Amino acid sequence: MSTTKTLKLAFQNGKGKATSLTLANALDNLETDKIKDAMSKIANANVFEKDGVTVYATPVSAAYIERTVTPVFDDSEAVKAADAE
Numbered sequence: 001m002s003t004t005k006t007l008k009l010a011f012q013n014g015k016g017k018a019t020s021l022t023l024a025n026a027l028d029n030l031e032t033d034k035i036k037d038a039m040s041k042i043a044n045a046n047v048f049e050k051d052g053v054t055v056y057a058t059p060v061s062a063a064y065i066e067r068t069v070t071p072v073f074d075d076s077e078a079v080k081a082a083d084a085e
Contacts, residue, residue: 003068009039010061014054021056028064035062 007026013019021042039059042048048055 001068001070003066006065006067007035008063008065009035009042009056009059010063011039011043011056012058012060014057018060019055022065026064 009021
């Protein structure tokens with residue numbers, strides 16, 4: 001079993017549509033104020049744009065997302081060996 005944790009930052013773009021930025025190696029348990037401040041800096045930097053629309057215009061929310069993978073079976077090595085023959 002393996003578990004990964006990411007930090008998902010949700011924004012509205014310049015047209016009011018939902019968009020997000022997911023950080024794979026974010027520190028655990030960051031303070032709310034630090035995350036809000038970082039999101040505001042991203043929005044105010046105005047450096048992410050697509051087709052003339054600001055991608056991360058307005059900070060909306062942030063959440064840690066945990067994903068757990070529990071293998072049921074793994075025959076990948078046997079399949080590799082069979083393919084090599």
